[in-house]
Amino acid sequence: MNKTVSILGSTGSIGTQSLEVCEKHGLRVAALAAHSSVEALEQQIRKYKPSYACIYNEDKYSDLKSRIGDMNVRLLTGMDGLCTLASLDEADIILNSVVGMVGLLPTLTAISAGKDIALANKETLVAGGELVMKAAADRGVRIYPVDSEHSAIFQCLQGNKRSQLSKIILTASGGPFFGRSYDELKTVTKAQALHHPNWDMGNKITIDSATLMNKGLEFIEAKWLFDLAPDQIEIVVHRQSVVHSAVEYNDYSVIAQLGVPDMKIPIQYALLYPDRVSCPTGRLSLTDYGKLTFEKPDYATFKCLSAAIEAIKRGGAYPCLVNSANEEAVRAFLHDEIEFIEIGEIVSSVLDKFDISDIRTYDDVMKSDKAAREYVRKHIEAK
Ligand SMILES: NC(=O)C1=CN([C@@H]2O[C@H](COP(=O)(O)OP(=O)(O)OC[C@H]3O[C@@H](n4cnc5c(N)ncnc54)[C@H](OP(=O)(O)O)[C@@H]3O)[C@@H](O)[C@H]2O)C=CC1
Ligand SMILES: CC(=O)[C@@H](O)[C@H](O)COP(=O)(O)O
Numbered sequence: 313m314n315k316t317v318s319i320l321g322s323t324g325s326i327g328t329q330s331l332e333v334c335e336k337h338g339l340r341v342a343a344l345a346a347h348s349s350v351e352a353l354e355q356q357i358r359k360y361k362p363s364y365a366c367i368y369n370e371d372k373y374s375d376l377k378s379r380i381g382d383m384n385v386r387l388l389t390g391m392d393g394l395c396t397l398a399s400l401d402e403a404d405i406i407l408n409s410v411v412g413m414v415g416l417l418p419t420l421t422a423i424s425a426g427k428d429i430a431l432a433n434k435e436t437l438v439a440g441g442e443l444v445m446k447a448a449a450d451r452g453v454r455i456y457p458v459d460s461e462h463s464a465i466f467q468c469l470q471g472n473k474r475s476q477l478s479k480i481i482l483t484a485s486g487g488p489f490f491g492r493s494y495d496e497l498k499t500v501t502k503a504q505a506l507h508h509p510n511w512d513m514g515n516k517i518t519i520d521s522a523t524l525m526n527k528g529l530e531f532i533e534a535k536w537l538f539d540l541a542p543d544q545i546e547i548v549v550h551r552q553s554v555v556h557s558a559v560e561y562n563d564y565s566v567i568a569q570l571g572v573p574d575m576k577i578p579i580q581y582a583l584l585y586p587d588r589v590s591c592p593t594g595r596l597s598l599t600d601y602g603k604l605t606f607e608k609p610d611y612a613t614f615k616c617l618s619a620a621i622e623a624i625k626r627g628g629a630y631p632c633l634v635n636s637a638n639e640e641a642v643r644a645f646l647h648d649e650i651e652f653i654e655i656g657e658i659v660s661s662v663l664d665k666f667d668i669s670d671i672r673t674y675d676d677v678m679k680s681d682k683a684a685r686e687y688v689r690k691h692i693e694a695k
């Protein structure tokens with residue numbers, strides 16, 4: 313497996329698991345990037361000896377630079393640095409696992425450079441899905457999904473005709489608050505929201521799972537990755553996170569992908585596609601689970617989910633607006649500025665506050681992003 317990988321977001325949940333996969337299969341790590349985690353990035357640079365590293369936060373640059381003075385690595389910073397790592401000559405594939413729509417420009421840069429992408433950063437496709445998919449098609453670049461549900465769908469498509477797909481079944485764990493009423497959600501705490509039943513992930517996506525915004529983002533991500541109409545996507549709550557998603561074909565045969573809830577499986581499939589070799593994880597024992605359950609989501613209680621679906625049905629800038637509003641609302645919740653219940657209120661209010669506008673360029677995305685964030689910040693300050 314002599315592939316070379318550039319990892320954006322290497323100190324996070326996906327990034328560290330990707331490094332385990334690289335180590336297990338002898339993939340070379342050409343580049344590592346983080347936002348501010350100087351110590352963790354220093355350790356990774358010492359261990360993996362990349363040619364390039366990037367610390368996005370410019371205030372952390374000199375600290376990291378002095379720590380790694382003895383290492384033969386080119387250290388960069390800021391968005392220019394991140395984009396350099398996204399388009400490295402020596403990388404065969406770029407793994408984008410930064411969090412948030414800040415990952416969009418590196419994704420577009422990787423595509424311009426003709427680099428295949430293993431994409432975990434779902435906000436990229438939510439904010440700029442049409443731009444990304446068109447650019448990838450024009451440049452002949454492959455986007456391998458890392459998100460577990462999208463990897464499952466991608467796996468279920470192998471060996472079948474895309475033209476004979478009738479719909480996909482996108483599974484959702486339901487998060488820590490599945491079954492709670494709207495009133496019950498008013499008193500949940502940050503610690504409870506950060507406790508996902510099945511997955512150990514970064515804070516932002518863990519909150520998204522609790523509000524079910526994650527499933528809304530994944531609905532939009534699936535629309536773009538697999539060229540689906542919204543009515544071809546059915547969301548099913550499956551509490552055990554063993555069936556990672558499924559595809560129904562025209563003959564009503566449904567093909568699903570199953571496995572233990574461990575991101576190393578989809579990460580490895582994206583990095584080593586189409587090879588299937590031993591993964592550093594456990595085996596699935598269906599008899600240990602005994603029972604797998606499937607239920608309908610509660611769209612009225614989990615307002616983020618319905619807002620995201622409405623946004624992609626309306627199209628234009630709406631998916632970007634709900635995503636950016638969510639990023640700001642989650643940031644505020646994590647900083648104890650708002651309550652959990654307000655995240656859904658804020659995200660859905662965006663649909664009434666902004667008129668439809670087109671997204672034709674990266675600058676259009678950034679304008680909508682700025683407008684949504686300003687709106688949310690003012691809303692929170694005015695409280
Ligand atoms: N975790 C999971 O199991 C899954 C995650 N995803 C998606 O993958 C992405 C990453 O999630 P996750 O790993 O959980 O998140 P984490 O918060 O654990 O990690 C985020 C990583 O991105 C880095 N980062 C953030 N912003 C920047 C930036 N501007 N420039 C460079 N690096 C940056 C962080 O650095 P630092 O440490 O310095 O902050 C960190 O390394 C998200 O989009 C998420 O939705 C999808 C499916 C599953
Ligand atoms: C592991 C992964 O892919 C996450 O996106 C996961 O799906 C989150 O679980 P939820 O189904 O609770 O959103």
Ligand SMILES: [Mn+2]
Binds near residue numbers: 459460461530
């Ligand atoms: Mn997922």
